[in-house]
Amino acid sequence: MSSGKTPSSIIDKIASILGYLRQPSNKDMFRDYCNQAISQKVIDSYEGQQLIRILDLEQKAAEDIMITRSAVDVIQDSDSLDHIKKLIRKSGHSRFPVVDKDNKKVLGILLAKDLVVSRSKKSALDLVRKALFIPENKKLNNLLAEFQRKHQHMAIVINEYGDFTGVITIEDVIEQITGEIEDEHDPQHIGKNIVKENNGYYAVEGITPIEAFNQHFKCQLMDDDIDTIGGLVLKYLGYIPSKGEKLTIKQFEFIIRSASERQIKWLLVKKLKKSETNQSENT
Numbered sequence: 001m002s003s004g005k006t007p008s009s010i011i012d013k014i015a016s017i018l019g020y021l022r023q024p025s026n027k028d029m030f031r032d033y034c035n036q037a038i039s040q041k042v043i044d045s046y047e048g049q050q051l052i053r054i055l056d057l058e059q060k061a062a063e064d065i066m067i068t069r070s071a072v073d074v075i076q077d078s079d080s081l082d083h084i085k086k087l088i089r090k091s092g093h094s095r096f097p098v099v100d101k102d103n104k105k106v107l108g109i110l111l112a113k114d115l116v117v118s119r120s121k122k123s124a125l126d127l128v129r130k131a132l133f134i135p136e137n138k139k140l141n142n143l144l145a146e147f148q149r150k151h152q153h154m155a156i157v158i159n160e161y162g163d164f165t166g167v168i169t170i171e172d173v174i175e176q177i178t179g180e181i182e183d184e185h186d187p188q189h190i191g192k193n194i195v196k197e198n199n200g201y202y203a204v205e206g207i208t209p210i211e212a213f214n215q216h217f218k219c220q221l222m223d224d225d226i227d228t229i230g231g232l233v234l235k236y237l238g239y240i241p242s243k244g245e246k247l248t249i250k251q252f253e254f255i256i257r258s259a260s261e262r263q264i265k266w267l268l269v270k271k272l273k274k275s276e277t278n279q280s281e282n283t
Contacts, residue, residue, distance in 0.1 A: 027055050053177045054141075062143060063136035065176065066157045066166035068231040071240065071263050074099050075110055075124050084124060088112045091240075095154045097167060098128045106131055106156045106164050131156045136165060144173045197268070203257060206230025206264035217271060221250060230264035240264075248272070 031052055038048040075084055075096045087096070094112045099105060108128035115127070132155040134143060143155065147170040157166040193205035194216050204213065206228060210221055213229045226232045233254055234240070236247060241256045241264070248254070251274075257266040 031055060050177055057141035057144065057173070057176060058139050060140045060176065061136065062134055062138045062140065062155070062157050062168050063166070065140070065172055066136075066168040067172075067263055068166045068226070068228065068234075069164055070226060070231050070235045072097060072167050074103070076101065076103065077107055077123065077125050077128075079124050081115065081122065081124075084110070085115060088115070095169070097131070097156060097164070098124050099164070104164065106133075109154055109156075133158055134168075135160070140173050140176060143168070144170070147173070199270075201255075201268045201270045204229055204267045204269045206233075206259075206267060217252070217269075219251070219271075221252075229267065233264055233267065 034043075034048045034051050037043045038045050073087060073091045073093060073096060075087065075098045077098055077100055079087075084096075088094075096110045096112075098107045098110050100107060107125070109131045110124055110127050111129065114129075132146070132150060132152045134146075134155045134157055136157055136159055147153065147155070152170070154167055154169045156164060157168055159165050193208045193212070195203045197203050208229045209227060210223065210229055210232060213219075214221055221229075221232065223232055223235065226235055232249070233247065233256075236249055237245075241259060243256055243258060245256045246253065251272050253270045253272055255268040256264060257268050259265055
């Protein structure tokens with residue numbers, strides 16, 4: 001039988017050591033407790049930040065951290081098992097949305113492990129599992145609970161019209177609590193997603209809204225289907241790029257600074273002169 005501490009006992013410990021006589025009446029007060037406990041070394045900084053991040057889950061929605069549709073590897077219902085196996089080996093992913101021939105409607109989820117017992121199966125439809133569909137505005141604390149309750153690891157994100165706009169996994173949500181392992185060369189500027197660097201380059205976080213990018217660089221990059229600058233780069237490339245890859249979009253040079261197996265994290269961006277733009281387009 002486990003003798004783990006309950007949330008209330010943790011609160012009691014923090015409160016008693018800091019000299020409080022009553023438990024926090026709201027979450028903002030509990031955040032203050034945690035921050036003071038961290039500063040006074042009552043609890044480890046990492047543990048304290050995890051407690052605070054758990055509280056913050058209810059302030060974030062699926063659309064804030066989902067992998068956008070343009071960056072998702074999908075399987076079509078007509079794909080052969082040989083084609084699917086090649087896609088799995090190339091991508092390294094373990095779960096894939098299965099879509100119809102029009103590439104719009106999600107029919108379910110295919111797990112890579114199911115191919116191990118697929119000798120009598122002939123197509124993706126023979127292996128598809130029921131998908132969990134969630135709205136873009138679903139809060140992460142509720143999503144985590146639903147993942148656990150339904151024993152699901154991936155959800156299909158849809159907008160108000162029922163369109164497939166992205167995917168999110170239980171690992172994505174847990175990462176919001178544990179914190180992401182950052183690339184050592186990525187900017188460590190909390191709250192800034194566009195940071196000036198050397199030689200005319202800017203470090204731009206992949207999740208930066210295109211609108212914010214346009215406002216900062218005084219330009220008019222647009223795409224009706226894409227909301228972030230990382231998503232726009234992915235749409236132009238058509239695949240998840242490796243670190244150091246380059247491309248030119250309009251008057252901008254983009255260099256992949258860091259990327260996971262599913263999304264672009266940071267880009268190096270430089271606004272090119274007209275002569276440089278023409279040269280890039282001709283090469």
